[in-house]
Amino acid sequence: MGVNPKRNIETLESTEEMSMCILNNKKFNSEEAEEIIQAIRIEKHPKGSILLKEGEVAKDCYLLIKGCVRQYFLVDGVEKTTFFFVEEQGFSSFRSAAKGIPSDHFLECVEDCTLAVLSVQKELELYKKYPNFESLSRSGLEEQLGDYQEMLGKFITSKPEDRYLDLLENRPELINRIPQYQLASYIGVSPETLSRIRKRLFLKK
Structure with a gap:
């Protein structure tokens, strides 16, 4: 298990890279892109940081710019790892975030991590205001759920x-x-x- 140090939020070159990525996305006009950029914050977390604990309600969605994050459950005091997220993968505790209920798992930085972070509340606001943003996010989520299904099927069989x-x-x-x-x-x-x-x-x- 890792520690949960005070967050060190930095807005360096990664913010610029994220901005360019959004601005170059043809699904957004300049107004949409600017508001999305303003809503995203860049956070740097050292190895061992806990982004989310079991029992906490997820309030953020993440995109990994650099590093690796582990998802695990604590079963009778034993850590059971279920997934690793690496660069360019998005993640959150989706059930916790969507229903506002406590998470049943942990999210831990396995390496020093740089993440683009968007609050769940702001994400919902952007969905209502900009359908293109919701469509793009849904497409990514569907792809990720497909990966989960394939992984679970292979694990069982x-x-x-x-x-x-x-x-x-x-x-x-x-x-x-x-x-x-x-x-x-x-x-x-x-x-x-x-x-x-x-x-x-x-x-x-």
Whole structure:
């Protein structure tokens, strides 16, 4: 588990990059783009920061500019990792944010992170005012939900070794960025079992 230090909000070159991305998006006119830019804040969080705790109501949506964030549940005192978010991925505790109910999971920075942050309240206001913004956000959410469904299906129907092979094929960037015990939790095995899987695969080469 990580710590939850006081947030260090900086508006440096990442803000400029985010602004250019929005301004260059042909779905928005200059007025829309400017208001969206003004609503977004850039936050930098050190490794180990907790963006959201179990029991808190989610108030923000995030887009990762740099770094990696882990989603995990606490089950009988044991952390169960369910997802890793990396650069250019958006995320939030969607159920908590949509219904205003406490989150049942944690969001933790696995690395030093730079995030574009938009409050849920402001996002809803922008949806009402600018349908193009809602359409774009919905498209991204649908794609993400599709990824979740595919991941869950593979997890239920595959063996641990196959899950690790799938990780190597589809998310190889995680292998050297994530502690082994978190990777083990992600594919549903103990760190010792993951070590045996990696050794067995190495010997097959």
